[in-house]
Amino acid sequence: MTAFFVTIATTVAIYLLFAGFGRWGVQTSWAITLNYFVAAGLGWTLAGGVPAMGDALTAPWIWPLAALGLAFYPLFRLTAKCSQELGVSVATVATKLSMAIPVLVFALLDGWSGLGLGQWLGLALAFPAVWMSAMDGDAQTKDQGRWGMAWMPVVMFLGSGTIDTMFGWFTDDPSMEAPGMQMAFASVPFTLGGVVGLLDQFRSSTPHPKRKDILAGMMLGVVNFGSLYFLLRVFNGDLFQRSMVVPMLNLSVIVLATLVSVVAFKDIPGRKARWGVALAALAIGAMMTF
Secondary structure (H helix, E strand, O other), rough: HHHHHHHHHHHHHHHHHHHHHHHHOOHHHHHHHHHHHHHHHHHHHHHOOHHHHHHHHHOOOOHHHHHOOHHHHHHHHHHHHHHHOHHHHHHHHHHHHEEEEEEEEHHHHHOOOOOOHEEEEEEHHHHHHHHHHHHHHHHOHHHHHOOOOOHHHHHHHHHHHHHHHHHHHOOOHOOOOOOOOOHHHHHHHHHHHHHHHHHHHHHOOOOOHHHHHHHHHHHHHHHHHHHHHHHHHHHOOOOOOOHHHHHHHHHHHHHHHHHHHHHHOOOOOOEEEEEEEEEEEEHHHHHHOO
């Protein structure tokens, strides 16, 4: 049970840190870049070090996972920007409801008969929930063009859903049963995310990181890695059915992150965003209940 609550806390902390970076004057791009190197270092250490890297290079998932890792940095940058510009509630709804995409993809591949009433209801509510949140962002940024920033939560939803689908695709691969391979699997995109981030800093001639940027990156990296590490502990702990873990966590993260951001940052969601949060809660609740 402790791992379950720590997973929620660390995941919520990611969005709150993103929201705080803008207020604290942290260079978000440097913090995200350093975060990936910290998370990758922790991951490779727990996976077994250099031998684990060699095993990962021969695994069947290495190339598609490496390609996916190239998207980690820009997607995290987008999540940070959404948290800062549109609010934590919009960012959490967009990323946490992305679980609807792998549900839909695997239903198409495995057959619709595997979907129960809860999954159908959850899918029916998930997409309008993200759209309502996106439209709230559009209403707040009318001066930035026809679509304002409404595209951000939509892209985050699609990007996070693609990542979730890829992770779910290789969950049952026999190579994942080897000791430390789960950590190696997670460390590959972390590493690529850091490399892409570093290249972006050089390309854009971003000012060198200050002390607070380094500290922010280290803090984010530990929290980011912790959310994954404890999630794996929850999956391996037999506390809940595996099918229940992600919906319960995502519902908890959306609700808690919204409440904490209101208290800590006075980040009060707009009317459409509140509807988005409500629909998100109903969508995940339906998947859990039925």
